[in-house]
Amino acid sequence: MASQRVRTVLAITLLLVVASPLAALAEGETLRGELEKIDGDERTPVAGVTIEAELDGSPVGSAESNADGEWEIPIPGAGTYLVRLVVDTLPEGVALTDPTKFELPNVNVREGQNKTVRFNLGPGLVSGVGTWTRVSSLFVVGLKFGAIIALASIGLSLIFGVTGLVNFAHGDLVTLGAVIAFWFNAAGGGPAWHILIAAVPAVLLVAAFGGAQEHWLWRPLRNRGTGLVPMIVVSIGLSFVIRYLILVVFSGLPRPYRDYAIQNDIQILGITTVPKNLAIIGFTAVVLLAVGLFLIHTRLGTAMRAVADNSDLAESSGIDVQRVIRVTWIVGAGLAGLGGVMFGISEQVQWDMGFKLLLLIFAAVVLGGLGTAFGAMLGGFIVGVAVEMSTLWIAVEFKTAVALGILIAMLLIRPQGLLGVKERIG
Amino acid sequence: MLDKHPTLANVAPEPGVGKPNPILEADGLKRFFGGLHAVDLEHLEVERGTITSLIGPNGAGKTTLFNLLTGFDRPDAGEWHLNGGPLVGIPSFRIARSGMVRTFQLTRSLARLTVMENMMVATKDHVGESFWGALFGRWRHIEAANEKIALASLERFGLDHMKDEYAGSLSGGQRKLLEMARALMVAPDVIMLDEPMAGVNPALTQSLLHHITNLRDDGKTVIFIEHDMDVVQEISDWVVVMAQGKLIAEGPPEHIASNATVIDAYLGRHHGEVP
Amino acid sequence: MDIVKILIDAGRAAIGVPAAAYALSSIGLNLQFGYTGLLNFGHVAFMLVGAYGMAITVDLGGSIWLGVPVGILAAVILGLILGFPTLRLRADYLAIVTIAAGEILRLAVRSSWAAPLTKGIFGIQRFADEFFDLNPIPVGLYGIGRFRFDERTVWVLLLGWSLVALATVFLWKLTRSPWGRAMRAIREDEDAALSLGKNVFGYKLQSLMIGGAIGALAGMFLAIDQQNVNPDAYIPLLTFYAFTIVILGGPGTLFGPIVGSVIFWFLFEFLDGVMTALIVEMDIGFLDALDATDVGPIRFALFGAGLMWLMIYRPQGLFGSKEEMLIDAR
Incomplete structure (x- = not known):
């Protein structure tokens, strides 16, 4: 039946989307499992718990259980592994039914096997040491996430500032950056460069794509006098084109870069985290600082802010507004692409990662003030930290809802944003 | 030449002067944009049933004052009354319904x-x-x-x-006419016209002026922003002059035309800008 | 490639259940977007709360006829919550908040926290038995040749297209009234409408709530047909099916959503058939890299391109008047 066929295709696509976290790395050997708290007849998935694996006494990887309690650790090959549940990361009210069974020392994995490992969880009291470790490491994760959001947000905010367009395809520029870097880093026919080198062509190509979009799509539309509402609808159409072409080319499976995919926690200043989180925060801080200096101290940067502030006034004072808009698109898209690479290093590369990030980008930009670059940076960090820290109190699956909460609260209290000027919401 | 409105004959031409039968009164209206005082008004009364022109150099705050009075913008301080009723905090659509309707500088058909x-x-x-x-x-x-x-x-x-x-x-001029006709459909007491003659050809200007005087003769109060002093001279009963957000002079048109302060503020500024 | 079979399948889709459901859904969106100018990017959220409102009511022991008003009420409340913070601001803020709310709601009904009510990722099934028990149509196939529907489908289609007809009459009453004129005035210029004493915020809120309630009805109808609600069906894409349909048929026209939906589903199914044939059956060199699972994504990409093309070159719909189009190019 026709309508059923339609639904079948839809269902296949949906399955790809939904099943993708599970399908991760299906090619190689993995350790996997599902954490459930069993309380009488009631079974609830336990999210946010860290599982670590070791081979011959040296760590090979770790994972955190997702909203459905599922976790998965890619491992280098067959062998006998030690698998450990990090008791500190158990949420309140959940404990191992047998407290001594937090380590399973003899887990045998055969060639090509996805080995399921089981930990029995039940109701229990607050699990020991935890609090500081958990708070501090979530804060670091939040800063890292915030850094990625900030990178992606600047472009959206500045492009809005100089052209008045809220670009709903901006999240897909993030994905594009991550996917291009994946090709240079880990794809079959690619050059297999180190990810830090692969990031360079990725950022440049996304920047060029941004410039091309402005030149062949947005500028002609502006010249026709196309209104705000049609422009926004065009941008959402474009986002579908980019996103689904990426799905065709990249497929629905999430995949990691070859470098830094698996890391173990380290302890610095009493904070437990993986080194790449700190590296992402540090590197992004340098990039954001450079962007800030560019905006404040160069002619072009000043012109950008002037156009964002008042484009007519800027034009009448001799600024080449068209050029400023073009540069804004190039820089904004490039930064989004860089954000994508960072996101890919931090998690994995996935065809709709940028679209999922879009809500957080919007929250950051509205919080900081649409049209302001510094607002976007500030908003990005606040949203990132707030979203991650919220998991201390609420279920992990609701952490993006926190961003929506921030968004709506901000619109009610101060719609122009923290650093925005009142007139522009007009 | 049209007769000046009789009730204003004995009103002294001083900024903020009281009128015998005001329909609109504003007190201490202030609006800041950043550090800029867009509007900073001590006291203003508009006489019922008259044509009052609002003039002043570019950036004097005329349109901002319109926006404040009609609820399209919120003042940082001050209050104003229409027919004795307070309008602070009233949304713009209610102000329109209560009898004060505006048009826009760029026509909005x-x-x-x-x-x-x-x-x-x-x-x-x-x-x-x-x-x-x-x-x-x-x-x-x-x-x-x-x-x-x-x-x-x-x-x-x-x-x-x-x-x-x-x-x-419609053509630009026809849209201006339509906007004015449309505003009248709300049956307002006060009609506020933001540069009704801007970008209109001279023939139509005469017709617009005619319509505006007709409005007054029908008992409406007209407030309008205008740059052209000849137009202002021709039809105004009263002229209010703003510069840098402040009310610097008001009076009958012939008084304003010869007022040194006005010439300084208005023409002086313009002369300075001519290369 | 069997072009006749593809055409017949496409023809069935054009009058089938999705076409009816999206005609209804788009009637709601048309009130918001076409008549009032609102950018509701979370129409799928209204479909979701409608379907879940009904399914949960039945699941808790209520009748499906109680479930329908519950679903509508849920949509009206959602409209209030989303509209209140955004409708005083520029058009894009509504778009941002609604698209976000659509995703959040999907995650919320999917979560283990809501699972006691929503059954989480498993969804709720078989809540429409009451409706199917009423089916008076004798068992059999109705139609000619391949163009046939069974008694269940005929019953569902009867419901669907009746709802479409009712909603169209309702919109006809509304949009031909002074209320509808005020809505169109707001679409053209909010400030002008304010200056004429129109309560713009109130009208926009009404439009969002009423359009959302119609969207909720569409969600319920789809759920009844499938006897299933599942969070992962309510993806953002559905909102933009409705957008494309509204623009295809001509925003702000009474029959636009119906015409748009029929054309949309015909093209959708036709493209599906042709592409599957090209990729799977035919041996065309440059298509070798693709396989059957790529048909869906390619079609969605084409769909995005189609939405862009329509919005740029045909904002008044395929049959929109030239005159109106010229005016629109302000």
């Missing part, structure tokens, strides 16, 4: 509504405009009555032959 629809949409207290009223109310006879009024008004403004055209297909 409702492009994909016909000329007649533009007129009809402006009527107020219409049962058919509420959701339940539209579904179950009896509003067809109201429509029929309003249509007669609208048609008469369109005839007066010379737009009746265009009544079924989309407003977006």
Whole structure:
């Protein structure tokens, strides 16, 4: 039946989307499992718990259980592994039914096997040491996430500032950056460069794509006098084109870069985290600082802010507004692409990662003030930290809802944003 | 030349002076944009049934004052009254309904509504405009009555032959006329026109001026922003001058024309800008 | 490639259940977007709360006839919550908040926290038995040749297209009234409408709530047909099916959503058939890299391109008047 066929295709696509976290790395050997708290007849998935694996006494990887309690650790090959549940990361009210069974020392994995490992969880009291470790490491994760959001947000905010367009395809520029870097880093026919080198062509190509979009799509539309509402609808159409072409080319499976995919926690200043989180925060801080200096101290940067502030006034004072808009698109898209690479290093590369990030980008930009670059940076960090820290109190699956909460609260209290000027919401 | 309004004959030409029968009074209205004092008004009264022009150099705060008075912008301080009723915190659409209607500097015709629809949409207290009223109310006879009024008004403004055209297909001058006719459909006491003559050809200017004096003769109060001193001289009963957000002079047109402060603020500024 | 079979399948889709459901859904969106100018990017959220409102009511022991008003009420409340903070601001803020709310709601009904009510990722099934028990149509196939529907489908289609007809009459009453005129005035220029004493915020809120309630009805109808609600069906894409349909048929026209939906589902199914044939059956060199699972994504990409093309070159719909189009190019 026709309508059923339609639904079948839809269902296949949906399955790809939904099943993708599970399908991760299906090619190689993995350790996997599902954490459930069993309380009488009631079974609830336990999210946010860290599982670590070791081979011959040296760590090979770790994972955190997702909203459905599922976790998965890619491992280098067959062998006998030690698998450990990090008791500190158990949420309140959940404990191992047998407290001594937090380590399973003899887990045998055969060639090509996805080995399921089981930990029995039940109701229990607050699990020991935890609090500081958990708070501090979530804060670091939040800063890292915030850094990625900030990178992606600047472009959206500045492009809005100089052209008045809220670009709903901006999240897909993030994905594009991550996917291009994946090709240079880990794809079959690619050059297999180190990810830090692969990031360079990725950022440049996304920047060029941004410039091309402005030149062949947005500028002609502006010249026709196309209104705000049609422009926004065009941008959402474009986002579908980019996103689904990426799905065709990249497929629905999430995949990691070859470098830094698996890391173990380290302890610095009493904070437990993986080194790449700190590296992402540090590197992004340098990039954001450079962007800030560019905006404040160069002619072009000043012109950008002037156009964002008042484009007519800027034009009448001799600024080449068209050029400023073009540069804004190039820089904004490039930064989004860089954000994508960072996101890919931090998690994995996935065809709709940028679209999922879009809500957080919007929250950051509205919080900081649409049209302001510094607002976007500030908003990005606040949203990132707030979203991650919220998991201390609420279920992990609701952490993006926190961003929506921030968004709506901000619109009610101060719609122009923290650093925005009142007139522009007009 | 038109007769000056008799009730203003004995009013002293001083900034902030009291009027015998004011319809609109504003006190301490202030609006800042960043550090800029866009509007900083101590006291202003507008006499009922007169044509009052608001003049001043670019950036004097005239349009901002319009926006504040009609609720399109919120003042940082101050209060104002229409017919004795306070308007602080009242949303713009209620201010319009309470009897003070404005037009815009750039005409805002409702492009994909016909000329007649533009007129009809402006009527107020219409049962058919509420959701339940539209579904179950009896509003067809109201429509029929309003249509007669609208048609008469369109005839007066010379737009009746265009009544079924989309407003977006009118010429610039016709849109100005339509906007004025439409504002009248709200049946206001005060009508505020923001540069009604801007970008209009000289022939039409005469016709617009004629319409504006007609409004006063019908008992409406007209406040309008204008740059052209000749126009102001011709039809105003009273002139209010603003510069840098402040009220610097007011009085009958002939007084204003010879006022040194005004010439300094108004013409001086313009002369300075000419290369 | 069997072009006749593809055409017949496409023809069935054009009058089938999705076409009816999206005609209804788009009637709601048309009130918001076409008549009032609102950018509701979370129409799928209204479909979701409608479907879940009904399914949960039945699941808790209520009748499906109680479930329908519950679903509508849920949509009206959602409209209030989303509209209140955004409708005083520029058009894009509504778009941002609604698209976000659509995703959040999907995650919320999917979560283990809501699972006691929503059954989480498993969804709720078989809540429409009451409706199917009423089916008076005798068992059999109705139609000619391949163009046939069974008694269940005929019953569902009867419901669907009746709802479409009812909603169209309702919109006809509304949009031909002074209320509808005020809505169109707001679409054209909010400030002008304010200056004429129109309560713009109130009208926009009404439009969002009423359009959302119609969207909720569409969600319920789809759920009844499938006897299933599942969070992962309510993806953002559905909102933009409705957008494309509204623009295809001509925003702000009474029959636009119906015409748009029929054309949309015909093209959708036709493209599906042709592409599957090209990729799977035919041996065309440059298509070798693709396989059957790529048909869906390619079609969605084409769909995005189609939405862009329509919005740029045909904002008044395929049959929109030239005159109106010229005016629109302000």
